Amino acid sequence: MNSLTFQQQEPRGNAANWREHGLALGMAAALHLGLGVVLFNLSSGTPMAPAVAAVIKTQLLSLPAPVQQPALATPVEPAPAPAPAPVTKAAKVEQADLAFKRVEQQRQQQARRIERERQQRLRDEQVRHEREQQRQAQQEQQRLAAAQRAENQRQAAADAEAQAAASRQYLPIAKEAPDYPARALDRRIEGECTVAYTVNAQGRVENPQVVGNCHPLFVKPSLAAARTFRYQPRVVDGQAVAVANVKNTFTYRIQ
Missing domain, CATH: 1.20.5 (Single alpha-helices involved in coiled-coils or other helix-helix interfaces)
Incomplete structure (x- = not known):
């Protein structure tokens, strides 16, 4: 009998190991089958048929890489809290x-x-x-x-x-201007003279008097002119009455 010697080799990898193992097993199975046929023919005394060449079919299988399990994190215990310092009286x-x-x-x-x-x-x-x-x-x-x-x-x-x-x-009815005194005219004197009097119930002038400042040359002509005035008398309750303190100012200007 033939002997088969197997040499053990160092493992190289999971996929390579499987391929090599499969190939070795196939070859071993084919050799054992062939050896069995030869022994059977020898024992039966029948002429051996020509040996048929054994065909070994091999198929490469790709196995997935093994999934590496994640390493479990080691739980970290919290550090113990420092004990509170004792509170002193101070x-x-x-x-x-x-x-x-x-x-x-x-x-x-x-x-x-x-x-x-x-x-x-x-x-x-x-x-x-x-x-x-x-x-x-x-x-x-x-x-x-x-x-x-x-x-x-x-x-x-x-x-x-x-x-x-x-x-x-006592509306005035008639008023005549006094005559300009000749002496005042010759001396080129000008001025004013105010005369106050009473208008009686008949509208005539009574008691004329010069009031205020009046040049002496203008007094006489002013009083004479006032006596000639005539008024419409004042009527109260249908009766004519006298009106006192009526004033008139005479102005003497040389033109």
Whole structure:
């Protein structure tokens, strides 16, 4: 019998090992089959048929690469928390002082804020009061101005009415200018002379007198001219009455 010797080789890889193993197994199976046929023929005494060449078919198989399992992470235990330091009596006193100071600061800040708000309210109230006083003063000035205008208008209307009434009461009918004094004319003297008199119920001038400053040369002609005036007498309740203190000013100008 023939002997088969197998040599063990160093493993090279999973796929290469499978191919080599498959090839070796196929060859071994074919040799054993051929050897069995030969022994069977020899034992039966029958002539051996010509040996048929054995054909070995091999097929390469590609196996997937083995999946590597991820390494499990080793859980990390948390570090133990440091034990709190014991609080001493001095630390407690210091913390209490700090807390008291914070409360006192907050109280002072609130007091200052309240005082600022109060001062601001006082300033706002003062501004409003001053504005109100100004507004009232302006209104009072406007009222006084309107009242003064109304009074002026009333007085003007009354004066106009009085003048109109007076002119209706003793309207002049005839007035003649006085003669210019010859001496004043020669001396180139000019001036004015006012005469006051009474208009009686007949419209004639009574008791004429010079009032104010009057040049002596103008007194006589002024009084003489006033006596010649004639008026429409004043009538009250249908009766003619005298009017006193009627004035007339004579002007002397050289042309």
